[in-house]
Amino acid sequence: LAKTTQPISMDSYEGQEVNITCSHNNIATNDYITWYQQFPSQGPRFIIQGYKTKVTNEVASLFIPADRKSSTLSLPRVSLSDTAVYYCLVGDMRTGANNLFFGTGTRLTVIP
């Protein structure tokens, strides 16, 4: 079960690009990297998922180096509504869900 390490908190000004890095040194061959976002009083919301290199969608980009021991979630031009907790999860996504370890997440605060 690959565990992750992320910064506990980050602050950013509106309009800036935010990069949140997650370390997962013991990631296994079949593990994927998934990021979730959670607002207060809501459940986690899927943002992006990847296995290697770069993945981009309408919300974020995910950069994964060749050794896959870390990953970086990139949020372009953040707004106040991006203030949330961001979780990096690593696990075998093919079956089951008992291998998703949420950890403490990174609390992002966007400042006007």
Next chain:
Amino acid sequence: EAGVTQFPSHSVIEKGQTVTLRCDPISGHDNLYWYRRVMGKEIKFLLHFVKESKQDESGMPNNRFLAERTGGTYSTLKVQPAELEDSGVYFCASSLGQDRRNSPLHFGNGTRLTVT
């Protein structure tokens, strides 16, 4: 499309009482999961249903917790009798398939349970 809905949003009960939480997954999602975050700790897996069958209940803490999904639609999680350490937020999630590379989990907003 309606998301995953959970009821109630909040519940306050006394130690020793019984509480039943309900989850309605996204229509058509065969896979339903329960997670919880107890005070000060991380979100942790409880169990996974595929339709009405329990696929994995390795995260259930003890036999005071009973999850059901009769008919493969909505699910209930009963805590009987409730203890103080059961206080926390209980999340339900659903997914279309089991392969989460192309079928991510969709979470509800959770039920905040307080046991006094």
